[in-house]
Amino acid sequence: MAPSRIPAAQRFAAKIEPGPLPLVRAAAGHCHLWTGATNEHGYGTFWDGRTVKAHRFAYEQANGPIPDGLDVDHICRNRACVNPAHLRAVTHRENILASANHVARRAAVRACPAGHAYDDANTYRARNGTRKCRACKNASTRAARAAAREQQLAPVAPIRTRTATPERQAA
Secondary structure (H helix, E strand, C coil), X not given: CCCCCCCHHHHHHCCEEECCCCCCCCCCCCCEEECCCECCCCCEEEECCCEEEHHHHHHHHHHCCXXXXXXXXXXXXXCCECCHHHEEEEEHHHHHHHCCCHHHHHHXXXXXXXXXXXXXXXXXXXXXXXXXXXXXXXXXXXXXXHHXXXXXXXXXXXXXXXXXXXXXXXC
């Protein structure tokens, strides 16, 4: 007789320890820290017939399948936390903007350094995907064209005044 396999939920629960209170006020209660294997980014990994992220497994156990196109976000900002109360399904954009990385900081900026608003009428995307200010670009282009025009104008020698001849100086 083959030994009975321990259910996934029981194996999962054995790898959780109670943790500290989160630093983010929106997350209620203590974090549940994953003590099992982690990947290179600090997210817990769990074997359930295939390798899955522990926080995604915890979310699915508590709330059912993750809707297509959504990520599981840690409200507590702790990647090792698997507390279902600290997890929510959000779009990838919401997940990125909720973090404290450089992408979220840049997206939170509402105006260019000169103070022009980043709105639909005044913003365009550069080839690398960053936002650019139309008003600043137009001003820069105007200044560059004016400088080029000045360079193209032929330099004119100043008109010399006649110098007095020695006879006129004596008179």
